[in-house]
Amino acid sequence: MTRVVVDVMLKTEISDPQGQAVLSALTKLGHQGVQAVRQGKRFELEVTDPVDEAAIRQIADTLLANPVIEDFSVHVQT
Amino acid sequence: MKIDTVEAAGRTPDQEQPHAALGLRGDEYQRIRDILDRRPTSAELAMYSVMWSEHCSYKSSKVHLRPFGDLPSSERLMVGIGENAGVVDIGDGYAVTFKAESHNHPSYVEPYQGAATGVGGIVRDILTMGARPLAVMDPLRFGPPEAADTARVLPGVVAGVGGYGNCLGLPNIGGELVFDGCYAGNPLVNVLCVGVMRHEDIKLARAPGPGNAVIIFGSRTGPDGIGGASILASETFEDQKPTKRPSVQVGDPFTEKLLIECCLEIFAADLVVGIQDFGAAGLSCATTELASAGTGGMHVVLDEVPLRDQTMTCEEILMSESQERMCAIVEPDKVDGFLAICAKWEVRAAVIGTVNDSGRLTVEWRGEQIVDVPPRTVAHDGPVYERPLSRPDDQDALQADTPDRLSRPSSADELRDTLLGLIAHPNLADKTWVTEQYDSYVRGNTVLSQPEDAGVLRIDEQTHRGIALSTDGNGRYGRLDPYVGAQLAVAEAYRNVAVTGATPIAITDCLNFGSPEEPGVMWQFAESIRGIADACRELGLPVTGGNVSFYNQTGDVAIHPTPVIGVLGVLDDVRLRLRQGLGRAAGEQIALLGTTRAEFGGSQWAGIMHGHLGGLPPTADLAAEARLAGVLAQAAARQWLTAAHDVSDGGLAATLTESVLRYGVGAQISLPGDRFVALFSESAGRALVAGTAYGLAALEVACTEARVPVTRIGTVGGDELAIDGVTPIPLADLRTAWTDALPRLFGAVTPP
Numbered sequence: 001m002t003r004v005v006v007d008v009m010l011k012t013e014i015s016d017p018q019g020q021a022v023l024s025a026l027t028k029l030g031h032q033g034v035q036a037v038r039q040g041k042r043f044e045l046e047v048t049d050p051v052d053e054a055a056i057r058q059i060a061d062t063l064l065a066n067p068v069i070e071d072f073s074v075h076v077q078t
Numbered sequence: 079m080k081i082d083t084v085e086a087a088g089r090t091p092d093q094e095q096p097h098a099a100l101g102l103r104g105d106e107y108q109r110i111r112d113i114l115d116r117r118p119t120s121a122e123l124a125m126y127s128v129m130w131s132e133h134c135s136y137k138s139s140k141v142h143l144r145p146f147g148d149l150p151s152s153e154r155l156m157v158g159i160g161e162n163a164g165v166v167d168i169g170d171g172y173a174v175t176f177k178a179e180s181h182n183h184p185s186y187v188e189p190y191q192g193a194a195t196g197v198g199g200i201v202r203d204i205l206t207m208g209a210r211p212l213a214v215m216d217p218l219r220f221g222p223p224e225a226a227d228t229a230r231v232l233p234g235v236v237a238g239v240g241g242y243g244n245c246l247g248l249p250n251i252g253g254e255l256v257f258d259g260c261y262a263g264n265p266l267v268n269v270l271c272v273g274v275m276r277h278e279d280i281k282l283a284r285a286p287g288p289g290n291a292v293i294i295f296g297s298r299t300g301p302d303g304i305g306g307a308s309i310l311a312s313e314t315f316e317d318q319k320p321t322k323r324p325s326v327q328v329g330d331p332f333t334e335k336l337l338i339e340c341c342l343e344i345f346a347a348d349l350v351v352g353i354q355d356f357g358a359a360g361l362s363c364a365t366t367e368l369a370s371a372g373t374g375g376m377h378v379v380l381d382e383v384p385l386r387d388q389t390m391t392c393e394e395i396l397m398s399e400s401q402e403r404m405c406a407i408v409e410p411d412k413v414d415g416f417l418a419i420c421a422k423w424e425v426r427a428a429v430i431g432t433v434n435d436s437g438r439l440t441v442e443w444r445g446e447q448i449v450d451v452p453p454r455t456v457a458h459d460g461p462v463y464e465r466p467l468s469r470p471d472d473q474d475a476l477q478a479d480t481p482d483r484l485s486r487p488s489s490a491d492e493l494r495d496t497l498l499g500l501i502a503h504p505n506l507a508d509k510t511w512v513t514e515q516y517d518s519y520v521r522g523n524t525v526l527s528q529p530e531d532a533g534v535l536r537i538d539e540q541t542h543r544g545i546a547l548s549t550d551g552n553g554r555y556g557r558l559d560p561y562v563g564a565q566l567a568v569a570e571a572y573r574n575v576a577v578t579g580a581t582p583i584a585i586t587d588c589l590n591f592g593s594p595e596e597p598g599v600m601w602q603f604a605e606s607i608r609g610i611a612d613a614c615r616e617l618g619l620p621v622t623g624g625n626v627s628f629y630n631q632t633g634d635v636a637i638h639p640t641p642v643i644g645v646l647g648v649l650d651d652v653r654l655r656l657r658q659g660l661g662r663a664a665g666e667q668i669a670l671l672g673t674t675r676a677e678f679g680g681s682q683w684a685g686i687m688h689g690h691l692g693g694l695p696p697t698a699d700l701a702a703e704a705r706l707a708g709v710l711a712q713a714a715a716r717q718w719l720t721a722a723h724d725v726s727d728g729g730l731a732a733t734l735t736e737s738v739l740r741y742g743v744g745a746q747i748s749l750p751g752d753r754f755v756a757l758f759s760e761s762a763g764r765a766l767v768a769g770t771a772y773g774l775a776a777l778e779v780a781c782t783e784a785r786v787p788v789t790r791i792g793t794v795g796g797d798e799l800a801i802d803g804v805t806p807i808p809l810a811d812l813r814t815a816w817t818d819a820l821p822r823l824f825g826a827v828t829p830p
Contacts, residue, residue, distance in 0.1 A: 013301040013302055013387065020330075066188070
């Protein structure tokens with residue numbers, strides 16, 4: 001079994017209200033120095049070997065991420 | 079990156095510009111050069127291209143919309159077509175503003191966010207008039223229920239409408255859900271918002287007074303939805319090149335909620351002289367519209383616009399459609415007070431310019447002049463086309479193919495099976511799957527919402543004055559005869575408002591059509607407008623505003639002409655409103671008001687049972703509709719009735735089903751004439767009513783005086799729908815057929 005991590009983030013040009021809310025909360029709590037926050041999703045998939053990375057990308061593209069507004073990246077952990 | 083300045087544009091007249099890629103025709107581009115007497119800068123080109131798009135300029139529809147302006151004036155109309163939304167007087171010093179808009183294309187690309195930002199946009203239009211938004215409604219149309227694309231788009235759209243509206247704390251009080259093959263690939267996502275204010279609080283989109291500050295407030299401007307206005311709404315999907323792929327916008331309802339409260343506090347403190355929301359075409363639209371409606375000039379320093387992404391170009395800033403932004407014109411001594419209220423609500427605000435009397439909109443960026451235009455030429459003097467129109471070649475054949483050839487049920491079992499089959503079709507089935515995802519009662523003033531015929535809101539908690547709203551449209555009728563179809567849409571929304579006991583006072587429209595470049599579509603459009611205008615003239619209703627959505631087509635196939643009409647009515651006392659359910663009083667008797675004819679063209683029976691669309695739509699008798707509405711208003715005020723329900727799609731069969739299932743009390747019905755016609759014809763101008771013996775007797779007298787036909791058809795009671803000549807249907811079976819349809823197609827609802 002291999003762990004494959006898929007990170008899903010809103011595309012950079014898309015507004016991220018959740019990230020902005022976190023940033024606003026940080027400011028109110030007195031944390032200085034954080035200039036921007038973007039929030040995403042992380043999926044950890046336990047995959048039988050050998051890992052078919054193309055298949056994982058298809059899973060990410062069709063189910064885990066909404067490619068109209070989100071980007072994803074696939075990391076095979078070794 | 080090199081900045082294209084006004085000075086540079088004067089020096090390099092021959093520099094090539096990508097006008098075609100921005101959606102401008104060669105002659106349109108030449109016209110811009112003629113107006114400016116030089117080539118436009120790239121920033122100016124960006125502004126003209128979005129503002130002269132079909133979506134913003136109404137260039138194909140303008141000539142046809144004139145009949146609305148020619149309607150006789152109404153004493154109720156306070157603000158008419160041309161502002162962000164129309165405003166009508168509902169009495170006691172209250173003014174109500176309401177408008178519907180389409181977000182069809184964005185919702186197809188990204189269902190959740192497309193629908194959500196559609197709600198956000200129309201709510202800001204209502205807010206801009208100075209009103210507190212009160213409620214939303216969502217007329218929705220999708221392809222065949224079993225199509226894969228419908229399964230992709232519908233749940234997202236419904237969740238988006240609900241997600242945004244629920245977060246704003248706005249009740250969703252009604253709408254429509256229609257399935258038809260013509261909407262496959264072109265779902266219609268229309269959203270209506272209604273708001274209220276006192277007469278003296280109406281605000282307008284104008285920028286008067288040299289020296290006044292131009293303030294942008296709300297969300298920061300980001301690179302989302304750039305060119306969406308011109309490209310998304312002006313091109314059909316098949317033409318879409320990768321470079322034109324729209325950058326979808328994401329809505330933030332919590333910011334919008336802050337914006338609403340912030341604006342209302344600013345209005346209450348009387349701190350603005352003009353206000354405009356940022357809709358399609360963003361800053362380009364807001365600045366040119368405000369300037370041309372005011373003193374005539376404005377200077378904007380683009381560097382002052384708060385940005386989410388510092389790498390944006392000036393063209394992108396001018397075109398961005400980032401959501402949740404507003405633009406206000408504020409007198410200099412009130413700027414500090416304005417900014418203080420924004421700070422209180424954590425709304426970002428920045429002074430970006432000044433009003434002047436130069437007659438020019440000038441924009442500066444990085445110390446350079448990048449825009450110098452007469453604002454009116456951008457906002458209002460766009461191209462106007464008299465596009466060719468012609469009656470489609472197949473119209474005669476379509477109308478000749480009447481439903482007379484279709485086999486009709488006749489035995490008691492066949493009639494029962496037809497009834498059950500119809501009410502189990504998603505077009506007529508229970509819509510709870512959708513409406514339970516919406517908060518319909520937040521704010522505590524919803525008197526009626528789905529599944530009732532109209533949404534009813536209490537406006538004043540002391541006097542109980544209220545309003546009723548309904549939206550309706552029928553593309554099948556429109557396809558068969560766009561003139562009559564449009565009249566029937568007005569008639570049905572009018573009737574739905576009237577059956578609550580309210581008096582209809584105004585309409586708004588959301589006109590969904592195919593490509594205006596097709597003569598057949600243009601003919602449908604012109605006929606529909608004529609139909610709406612004639613209906614309004616006959617009913618004495620003003621058109622308060624509207625929205626045109628073209629290019630709803632895939633390849634050569636346009637959607638059915640689908641004008642969706644929203645009708646607003648007034649109830650002097652919402653406690654006297656009528657509801658559709660039977661069984662609220664002992665000994666209720668049932669009557670049918672209006673005339674039933676054998677009218678099956680475009681009917682749900684023909685469509686669902688035979689897949690047939692042909693013949694002529696039902697007769698639109700607007701004088702009869704007005705008489706019916708008068709009787710219903712009188713009956714509600716005198717409390718003669720215990721129930722009233724409109725008869726429309728699916729005929730009396732659908733009306734009876736909804737009325738008996740509302741409270742789970744059955745009925746015994748005996749119908750005059752041909753039972754099939756009585757049950758399934760979709761003749762307009764009819765309503766089912768119930769009341770006590772005394773109440774119905776009083777109604778009959780009033781009906782006789784008003785020349786409204788009235789027919790006693792049965793009594794209330796029992797646990798089945800028993801119709802003479804039709805095998806009786808236990809309510810449990812009826813309910814299963816009616817309620818299971820949508821969950822079976824779209825699964826259980828997962829809470830948001």
